[in-house]
Amino acid sequence: MKRLFVNGSPRGKESNSRLLFSWIAEGMAAAGDSNTTGGPDAIETIDLARARELDSQREAFLAADEVVMVMPLYTDSMPALVKRFVDSLAGSPRGKLAGKRIAFVVQSGFPEGIHGEALASYLARLSLRCGWTCMGTVVKGGIEGIRIMPPWMTAKTRRLFQAMGASIARDGMVDPAVISAASRPRTLSPFMRTFFRMLAPTGLTNMYWHMNMKKHGAYARRFDAPYGAPYKG
Numbered sequence: 001m002k003r004l005f006v007n008g009s010p011r012g013k014e015s016n017s018r019l020l021f022s023w024i025a026e027g028m029a030a031a032g033d034s035n036t037t038g039g040p041d042a043i044e045t046i047d048l049a050r051a052r053e054l055d056s057q058r059e060a061f062l063a064a065d066e067v068v069m070v071m072p073l074y075t076d077s078m079p080a081l082v083k084r085f086v087d088s089l090a091g092s093p094r095g096k097l098a099g100k101r102i103a104f105v106v107q108s109g110f111p112e113g114i115h116g117e118a119l120a121s122y123l124a125r126l127s128l129r130c131g132w133t134c135m136g137t138v139v140k141g142g143i144e145g146i147r148i149m150p151p152w153m154t155a156k157t158r159r160l161f162q163a164m165g166a167s168i169a170r171d172g173m174v175d176p177a178v179i180s181a182a183s184r185p186r187t188l189s190p191f192m193r194t195f196f197r198m199l200a201p202t203g204l205t206n207m208y209w210h211m212n213m214k215k216h217g218a219y220a221r222r223f224d225a226p227y228g229a230p231y232k233g
């Protein structure tokens with residue numbers, strides 16, 4: 001059985017998605033998955049960010065029996081390079097495309113699961129159309145920054161994705177308890193909404209984003225609105 005990881009993050013190897021893959025693989029290795037006999041790193045992983053390799057990426061996908069695809073939520077949808085990859089599968093021989101087993105992770109910056117639900121529905125429909133068996137879709141918010149957090153801060157999330165990997169390797173499907181735990185909170189509680197409203201004027205809620213915009217020279221353009229009226233705050 002040939003297993004493949006498909007990383008849909010434009011950040012490629014430096015992504016949060018890659019870290020999630022390492023935890024999923026740890027769970028698979030702990031469950032004795034044969035694809036991990038060389039260790040959790042042994043599972044073949046393709047980074048869609050290597051956009052010039054689309055042809056070989058498609059071939060690797062068509063050759064795999066079981067695929068785990070992780071993608072960040074970009075503007076409430078999938079990153080363009082994931083859409084490009086999906087489009088590239090059109091016209092593939094049905095015999096190679098259908099029958100695959102596939103699991104998805106939609107992970108996002110905002111903490112509420114609700115943001116990823118529309119994309120999860122699309123992925124279920126895509127699986128149906130392509131003749132794949134969907135092993136489950138994990139929607140998980142609050143993932144931005146996990147790459148730079150100390151291990152104690154990510155321990156719970158790590159256990160969740162290890163459990164995801166273990167259940168795929170053991171049962172051929174994602175444990176519904178993992179899907180349910182990951183999707184919470186679906187929306188912020190009234191208490192948390194009030195808390196964030198009170199915190200916003202301190203600038204703390206924007207600190208991380210401002211830091212990144214400054215790093216990439218985009219801070220002065222943070223209110224740009226190329227397709228509409230400028231944001232007034």
Ligand SMILES: Cc1cc2nc3c(=O)[nH]c(=O)nc-3n(C[C@H](O)[C@H](O)[C@H](O)COP(=O)(O)O)c2cc1C
Nearest residue numbers: 009015016017072073074075076108109110143144
């Ligand atoms: C261009 C862009 C658009 C994004 N859009 C959303 C969004 O609509 N909702 C959300 O919760 N997070 C959004 N995010 C945050 C990412 O989903 C989040 O940072 C994710 O963990 C990045 O994962 P990666 O490192 O694997 O790419 C966006 C990030 C970028 C760069």
